[in-house]
Amino acid sequence: MNQTLIKYCFAIFSTVGICLPSHAETINNGLLEQVNNYSDTSFSSELHQETNVNQLRDVLPTDWAYEALRSLVERYGCIQGYPDNSFRGNSALSRYEFAAGLNACLQQIERLIAQSETLLREDLEKLQRLMQEFAAELASLDGKIDNLEGRVAFLEDHQFSTTTKLLGAAVFAVNDVWGGDGNSNQTVLQDRVTLNLVSSFSGKDLLLLNLSAGNVPVSNNGGSFELPGTDVGGVSVSTAEGTLSSQFAANTNNSVKLLFSSYQFPISDRLNFIVNNGFGVFHTFAPTLNPYFDDLDGGRGAISTFAQRNPIYSIGGGTGVGANYQLAEQFLLTASYMAGGASASDPDEGEGLFNGNYSALGQLTWQASEQFSVATIYSNSYATPGTAGINYNSLLVSGTAVANTLAGQVRLGTDDLFKQQPVIANSYGGQFSWQPTPKFALGGWFTAVFPRLIGRGDGEVLTYALTFAFPDLGREGNLLGFVVGAEPYLTSFEGGDPQAFEVDVPLHLEAFYRHQINQNISITPGFVWLTAPNQDNDNPDSVIATLRTTFQF
Incomplete structure (x- = not known):
């Protein structure tokens, strides 16, 4: 099975909530072997x-x-x-x-x-x-x-089916916040469970159907805790910093939903084509170059969505098409267009595949060696009024409230604010992965987003990070990880009517240790330390802690 198909197989193991959230690494070696054995056609019978x-x-x-x-x-x-x-x-x-x-x-x-x-x-x-x-x-x-x-x-x-495998994952996490406004948050037990139907009809194609349920409540910042935010038209929008990967898109009130379907098939030896329906995401087929941290939010990688991958992949997503083309042995070209998951099926004026929210992404990945990879990314996106920000289908997953509302000029998820205007953005990113030894890997990214509030003004949003991974520390399958970076924050806005905002760097410091009990069960304690929530040093530091248990079957 080629790398692109294997990486796309990872998507079916991820544990998602209202949507399905990989160059990603394995979510579970045993599950990966099942899928790999299921559709491997690499052997030759010619002797x-x-x-x-x-x-x-x-x-x-x-x-x-x-x-x-x-x-x-x-x-x-x-x-x-x-x-x-x-x-x-x-x-x-x-x-x-x-x-x-x-x-x-x-x-x-x-x-x-x-x-x-x-x-x-x-x-x-x-x-x-x-x-x-x-x-x-x-x-x-x-x-x-x-x-x-x-x-x-x-x-x-x-057997269940001659063409289909049934795979699943369940994530349970005890979460809390200390410091600053954390005293207003309570200790919670949250869950996210996923069943995936994985089908192949030729051994080279892949059909994915995702059934998912979770109990994370809907809030102004997509399911994370209530932290310092921005007031927009009398409504407080919390910062989305520190959103945990176990919380990402898990707000279905524990109702089972078919949230995502996708079909991938080869056009030629060099070209793979992907069709997404529902709430698709770019990082299921675009190499994110963060192998130990990005497990497609499946419960075995980093504990926050920010640490899993470059936030540029969270700008938009939904229903559309994508392709991976192997330009040469070391170069992979990725391209995709997706309309917003909610607007793609809406026939009303200003909605649909081409008149509502959309995002288009292009990426060139250079696999210089087995140890070193680098990629450049460009994204062009359009957000209808009330849906701007570093978000996935209007669900905030990272970034400050100042950045996601363009300093109070966008009220997310509503249509009753007279200031609302569509937002178009051009985003430029780069990332790398380097593993000098089997026991250590270094990665990182830098992205600049240039949003334009149409007819009002232009802004700049920055985000960057370094990741440090120590795989198999203590025993095979364990992982110690550290992340230091800045979640998306607004550095400037020219024109319009922005609220006064600070431009302090909102540092995101993260540490976690995954202990692999056996092939199917892991326990991961970890914390996220936010030094300047909502990009303001006057806001007291906040520490988000989690104890995550993951079952894969």
Whole structure:
């Protein structure tokens, strides 16, 4: 399965709320293996006869089985290699491959006997002795194979579907806030559960259907805690800083909803095409280059949505199309257009696929080596009145209230404020990922957003971060992570009628440690420290703490 298809498979494991939120890394190695095995078509059944052991490029004279292979090749000519002249001696052997190799040797021996050519007597004696010595083991193996065949036949008769796998994840988190206005928040237990139907009809395509439920309440900042905000027309809009990944889009009141569907298929060896319906997101197919932190909000990566990926991917999203084109071995071009998830299906004037909210994204990713990647991103977006900001389908996921309301000039989610105007934005971003050793990875991004409140004025929003990952710390599967950066904040606005606002850097400091209990269960304690909530040093620091437990099945 190619990297793009594998990364898109990750999306189905993410735990989402009112929507489905990856170059991302695995959400769960076991689940990834299931999907990978389900649609892997990388093997080749074409084998060809070798006449010299040195023709096998991955067999060396220092290998322990070199002499045995050389004897079989040069004495009997019955070892077959793959078309790329490899033997793949350490790979698992399928029954088809075993049958092909055994048949080649038997045919060669039969030919030699028929031509009355002399077989080495010592070889025949060895073969007879081995058959006698391992008679019991061979009989036992035969019985085990028959048993496995029976079990496979039973599973095939009782399987969920011949084309579909059912996968799921559940995230439970105890959350609280300390410092500043945190005393007005209560300790809460929040959950998000997802069931995903993953189908493939050709082994190369992928159909995703997402069923999800969560209990995070709807609030002015998308489900995070009530923190310092901005008053807009008498309504307080809280900062969206510190929104937890376990809270992201989980506000369905625990009602099960079909929130997302997508179909991906290859046009050619270089081009993959994606069709999204509902509440699609860019980061399910655009490489975010934050492998240890971005698990598509599935409960195993960073504890905040900001730390998971560059906020540029949260500008818009919904229903539309996307494509990944492999320009060259190291260069991947990503392009997508998506209309707002709510407006795409609305036939009213000013809505629909092309007259309502939309966002278009283009990205060029350079995979310089296995250890280092870098990408540049451009986004153009249009937000109808009352829906501007660094948000996902009008749901705020990061950034200060000043930035998301353009200093009080946009009242989110309403249509009764006379000042409201549409907002068009051009956004430019860059990001990188560098893993010098298997035990340490460094990543980061920088993005500048230039929103225009049409007919009123222009602003500038900045965001940036560095991420530090220490995988497998303590035991395999564990992860220690640190993030330092600034969530999207408004640095200036020229024209219009903005409220007075500060331009203090709203530092976001995050630390978490994922302890992998087993393949399916992990526990992650962590905290987010906001030094200048809503980009104002006069607001007292706030610390958001969480204890997250994730089950994947």
